[in-house]
Amino acid sequence: MKKVYLTGLFIPLIVVLLSCESLDQKATKIHNHAFTIDTHVDTPYHLLDKDFDISISHPFVNGGSLVDFPRMKAGGLDGIFFAAFTSQKERTDENIITARCKADELIDSIYAACQKNSNLADVAISVEDGYRLEKEGKRAIYIGLENGFPIGKDIAEVERYFTKGVRYITLCHTSNNDICDSSTDKNGAEFNGLSAFGEQVVPKMNDLGIIIDVSHISDSSFFDVIKLSKTPVIASHSCARAVCDNPRNLSDKMLKALAKNGGVIQMCILDDYVKAPDTATVGYQKELELRTRYRNAGKMSKEEEDKLWDEWRQMQIDYPKDKPTVADAVDHIDHIVNLIGIDHVGIGTDFDGGGGLKDCADVSQMMNITKELLKRNYSEEEIGKIWGGNFMRVFKEVEEYAKNKKMALN
Template identity: 80%
Template sequence: MKLFSLKIDLVNLALLAFLSFSSCQTMEQKVAKIHNHAFTIDTHVDTPYHLLDSTFDIGAYHDYKPGGSCVDFPRMKAGGLDGIFFAAFTSQRERTRENILAAKNKADELIDSIYAACKKYPELAKVATSVSDGYEIEKQGKRAIYIGMENGFPIGTDLSEIERYYKRGVRYITLCHTLNNDICDSSTDRFGPEFNGLSDFGTQVLKEMNRLGILVDVSHISDSSFYDVLKLSKTPVIASHSCARAICNNPRNLNDDMLLALAKNGGVIQMCILDDYVKAPDKNSERYKKELELRERYRNAGKMSKEEEAEIWAEWRQMQADYPKEKPTVADAVNHIDHIVNLIGIDFVGIGTDFDGGGGLKDCADASQMMNITKELLKRDYTIEDIHKIWGGNFMRVFSEVENYSTKASI
């Protein structure tokens, strides 16, 4: 066994040496070889809402335009993206039985759309539910499509819903979204904290997620909720789409103390490329004012019909086209990776773009341009091993630990 392991290591070292020092390669060729040799995964996109649009074909290549989609299967292939987490996102609404049922139905509809898309294009993509699935699907030349749930609101206060979603393929749950729910406080609730962290029900949710093997996602939750989670979780956690607060002072980002705590937990922060998390927005711009107006109206989405909700999404896309924003660059985003690595090391950072939920950079606008991140990392002297860790190795390590804990807990 040791001899076999040594042979594998030597083969990998030889490959890394070739990738690093082949003098006849252009920069683009070198980037492509390094990128394509890695198992690359984006841990958060909101593409399922596009899947609900009957005119959107995820099996076709779409040229990027402001307000349009950022992800389809051909663009994932073009960008060398092997795996992705499609988020079943539900907005936070007043916590009534009617609204919880509506959120549950919406989450189920989004999950159904993911399975339907993969079933329609079995030669291009397949739903994955485990670490090994991802690697196997990648070997087949297909895209591995994982399912995450953004916002635990559809669970309501019914603990059995967690296992039902696990059986439906959900492999992480973002505990809350922009407002407090029955699980925990949000980082951005305008009325402030309700539980000063996790609720009593949230503690039960955490235990059940650990037991089942569902990754605990701390993006969006308040600082006090974050520390409660790290204190109680038996497994490493993820921040599926967050950045460093020291670089961009946004409550959605993690401060240095939180990053240090995350590293101690063994978790991983997946760098987000949504502009407001990368660089502070210009609050005097017309775009910012229009965005605030739409967000305020969207807060009441739970009281809207499907037609009214679809109209809001259409307005959002039109606003993006009418008021294009000067986006940050890949270099701006990688500044966050630099800060995180300098503070806690290379083993605790990855990438979760938030494409189709507002994510996108001037020079990484959609899934076809993912190699630009690899290029920037290479320019900053990150090693091939470092780049492989950032693009998937760190996240898959955490995923494996969550799976292993669940397996042992079930014995």
């Protein structure tokens, strides 16, 4: 019998098979090689719930926490910023002290969770800590203060929060405070940007080594910060206004100024910032009503606050949203990269504060963002920058400025 050798076909087939690494395999390799960080989640409120155990993996449920240490590991997430969030109230001494106590309680809960689960995670306060903990196979838990309201008009509070481990401060939230105007205050601008006190806060944060977070602040506040800050700034959880016209997002003019400053915008995956919401739905109206009631509430007891959080979680169960997709979110990255380059974009999900997509519902599914980036031909180096390289560069520059400032004073 005559033998037929198909060498000419066989060798190219082997080459093709060897080079056909699947999307999942390639994404896993790139994702696990990068230092990945999410710069904004609101998980600390769940830590106040005695029944919530962050050391165990929880199934996804509407209204439940989207973050725990095992799901961080499953999603290939090395570092995360837990936000100590306080809402805006009337700016009375009593309300500021109450907010200060709440922020401290949230920060203390982060330390307690990490101390209890020191084999899984630890509080990080520097760039070096993040990389060290990654090598140790632990999650690096950074702390951000969302809303400068607890600072009031006491500049010493900025340093106190730095001493407690806070490494960024979101200058305001949904309403104006004593530092600056918000992008969403129902009464409009109060200071036309930074207040006189805010003009003290920005350089104080620079000198201490606290990253300035411009998410939530008004356009005029943003440009005041850019003009005054000696270090790059971040938007810890914002998107591009040109893609989704929301005042919480950054306009192209703001993005260009951010790039000139050397800063970074951390793409948020909260639905209303990714795509314009359907305002006709019952769920939207219920959420709006709940947010309005919360903003207008005066001093609340712990029981009243717990009841409000329970209502928020129940609303998410009763009125689940038709959420955007990872592809919709990455449209924002595309726009930002095309406008200002690859060095000024990262990721800040806002999980447990409303963040989450159809195909990135919790922290265990973060690799789906990497897969979408690969589909759009982003390189391994570019994906590494998006997932943490850009943010950690800014963080390092902020650290170095404060170090040099301290040395100059000594």
